[in-house]
Amino acid sequence: PDPAPERVLKGIAAGPGAAVAPVARMAEPPALPEHEPAVDDxxxxxxxxxxxxxxxxxxxxxxxxxxxxxxxxxxxxxxxxxxxxxxxxxxxxxxxxxxxxxxxxxxxxxxxxxxxxxxxxxxxxxxxxxxxxxxxxxxxxxGLPMPGLPDPGHPHVLVARDLAPADTVRLDPAKVKAIVTRLGGPTSHTVILARSLGLPAVVGCPGAEHLVEGATVAVDGDAGTVEVDPEPEVAERIEGRAERRRVLLAESRGPGRTADGVPVALLLNAGEGDPDEAAAHDSEGIGLLRTEFLFLDRAEPPTVAEQTEVYTRLFRAFAGRVVTVRTLDAGSDKPLEFAPTGEEANPALGVRGFRTSRPHPDLLTDQLTAIAAAERAAAAEGPSARVRVMAPMVSTAAEAAEFAELARSAGAAEVGVMVEVPAAALLADRLLRRVDFVSIGTNDLAQYTMAADRTLDGLPELLDPWQPALLHLLAKVGRAGEGLGQPVGVCGEAAADPLLACVLVGLGATSLSMAPPALPAVRYVLARHTQAECRRLAELALAAEDPEHARKVVREAAHPEAVLL
Structure with missing residues (x-):
């Protein structure tokens, strides 16, 4: 028999919110018969x-x-x-x-x-x-049943070893109250889809395999915890919190502001999909447009005309708002058939992002040409977006200057770079003197700061965005932006955590970009703290010993309404 689960399981916080419901386990995948038959034909x-x-x-x-x-x-x-x-x-x-x-x-x-x-x-x-x-x-x-979702006939927490994307897209939020998986990392398709559905989710959760069918669990997608058989008062508190969250977030609208009126642009992370659907969200634009979907799973690169058509439609949909286009972040761990980079012993440290333009310069110049052409085409037909371009995986001021020259030569008005490696964070002031803005990718920056592969299930504590070492690097970037009067954005998953969003603003972030379901909660919590209070929360987080302590002290010092959300 399976061992009894721990009372509180800890995994990766993957989808905001909380829920209490009985467990419904995903069926095991089809198994091959014990004996392999002989083959005649x-x-x-x-x-x-x-x-x-x-x-x-x-x-x-x-x-x-x-x-x-x-x-x-x-x-x-x-x-x-x-x-x-x-x-x-x-x-x-x-x-x-x-x-x-x-x-x-x-x-x-x-x-x-x-x-x-x-x-x-x-x-x-x-x-x-x-x-x-x-x-x-x-x-x-x-001839076996196709793997699929359980349907116990009542609202439930779906528990699985790993949840396939083909099943995740079929989830009914009226029935599935939360997701818990034993495996999975913070960038998996399952996590992306869970966030798009607005479901609380905890992934990479040791002990999830021992959760018993029908057992009541309390899932906290903000803390990354799963409590087994919670006490009635705990269940009542979480259910009340979920209802309160639903009501308050339905009323959370408009641009991002601190309690004393300091603007903080709240933006979307976006990729492939319907531009009009993305534009319907109550955001101030796009802080991260992932363009890889145009390049992956193809034998030949997309033409300038193909790219121009896609970008033009998006720029029109976001007329009057900002759209920040990240140039191709491929190579190494996202290989392109038409742009080989050779064998690499450690892909995460290889030819990726802006570095791909060294062996394949046409990929970047064609993309910049298409972005500029799309901006002109959209503007010619009426109101258009305010377009910004930024390069991923930039490590030095020289690389920032090189990209800025290429982008401005192609016609880009606003040029920036991603801060994803410690070298860029440590010398952020030098980068900012070459470009118009920077945007911090906390997922990769955490990976490189902590020397921990962000796709591994066994190291969630090292990849926690509340790690003080990571926050100190973010503070250095924020101070550089404030000193030079340059915008500093955050477009990693850290921006989707409402309390951490306040810390980020206290560290100097001027914009936050996230998945659409996270916007209302971040907007609501930010509006309950002045800029000075955000700075105080940031100081507390920087002084903390570890992520758990950082969360605790910030939660204790935050506005009571923000903590109750």
């Missing part, structure tokens, strides 16, 4: 295996057609993965070597997963996606 097995992958891809495409935004993009990417030529080649070779179809699929997907995990970063996060494709194809070949 290898060609038939190959055809069956490839046919199962085709069936899975077609089903994912059908689901994607009924969705939009992030959900459609994720399922489309999964369908492309099921059709990956290299995966299909490996499946075919195994079948022709005498492996039954289901075993050929299972083995080939396992090998491919090992490669993705070894690559780290973005690719490691896609290993879970490939596991979902494997399970679906094996279910087809063995």
């Amino acid at each position: 290898p060609v038939a097995e190959e055809n069956a295996a490839l046919g199962a992958l085709d069936e899975v891809a077609a089903e994912l495409d059908r689901r994607a057609a009924d969705l939009d935004g992030e959900a459609a993009a994720v399922l489309g990417a999964l369908a492309l993965m099921a059709r990956d030529p290299d995966l299909r080649r490996q499946v075919g070779e195994l079948a022709r070597d005498g492996r039954p179809a289901a075993w050929a699929v299972h083995t080939a997907c396992g090998r491919y997963q090992d490669l993705l995990l070894a690559a780290g970063g973005y690719l490691a996060e896609r290993a879970a996606d490939l596991g979902d494709i494997r399970d679906r194809a094996v279910a087809v070949l063995l």
Whole structure:
């Protein structure tokens, strides 16, 4: 029998909010029979295996057609993965070597997963996606039920070893009150989709595998905790908090401001999806436009015309608001078939972001040309966005100056860089003298500051954005911005934590960018603190011994209404 779970489990805070409900566990994936049968017709097995992958891809495409935004993009990417030529080649070779179809699929997907995990970063996060494709194809070949979501007939907390994106997009927030997974990292597709649904979520949670079906749990997606069989007063407090949050956030509207009226722009992190849908959110624009969706899963780079069309539509949708376009953040952990960077022993420290322009300069110059052309095209037809461009993975002032020259030559009016490595944070004043603004990517900055791979499930405490070492680097960037009168944004996941958002403003952040569901809570909490109070909270966090202590002292000093949210 499974051991009894700990009373309070700790994982990665992945989706804001809290909920109390009984556990409903995800069914285990289909298992191969104990004995592998002999094969009489290898060609038939190959055809069956490839046919199962085709069936899975077609089903994912059908689901994607009924969705939009992030959900459609994720399922489309999964369908492309099921059709990956290299995966299909490996499946075919195994079948022709005498492996039954289901075993050929299972083995080939396992090998491919090992490669993705070894690559780290973005690719490691896609290993879970490939596991979902494997399970679906094996279910087809063995005639077993397709892996799917439980439906206990009442609101529940969904608990799984790892939740596949194809299932996450089907979640009904009226039934699923929160998500808890044993595996998963802060950049997984599951986390992205959970945030887009506004569901409380805790991922990478040791002990989740021992949670018993039907047991009541209290999930705190802000603290990253799961409490088993909470005391009645605890459950009542959390349920009251959830209802209070719903009511208050429904009333939270307008631009970001501190209690004394200091503006703090509240912006969106955005990527592939309907621009009009993104523009419908009550935000002041986009603080991070991820452009990788235009480049990934292609044999050739997108043309200038293709890019121009996409950017133009977005700039029109956000007329009168800011749109900050991050140039291509690819290479190494997000490899492009048409832009090889060679073998690298440690992809996270390799040729990625702005560094990709060294071996492949046309990728950056074409993108800058397209952004400028789109800005002109949008403005020619009426009101348009205020467009800014920024480069990822910039480490030195020289790199910042190089990017600024390229961007301004292409016609960019406002040019910035991402601060994602400690070198850039330590000399932020030098970078800011070369550009118009900087934006801090806390996910990568935490990874490089703490020497901890952000995709690993076992190191969540090191990647905690409340780590004092990380906050000290953010303070250095904030002071540089204040001293030079230059804007400093934060576009990592740290900005989505309402209390930490106040700390960030106290450290000097002038804008915060986040997933749409996080906007109302950040707006509400920020409006209850003056700028001076934000600075005081920042001082407390900087002086803390560890993340847990930092959270505690800030929570104790924060406005009571902010803590009750």
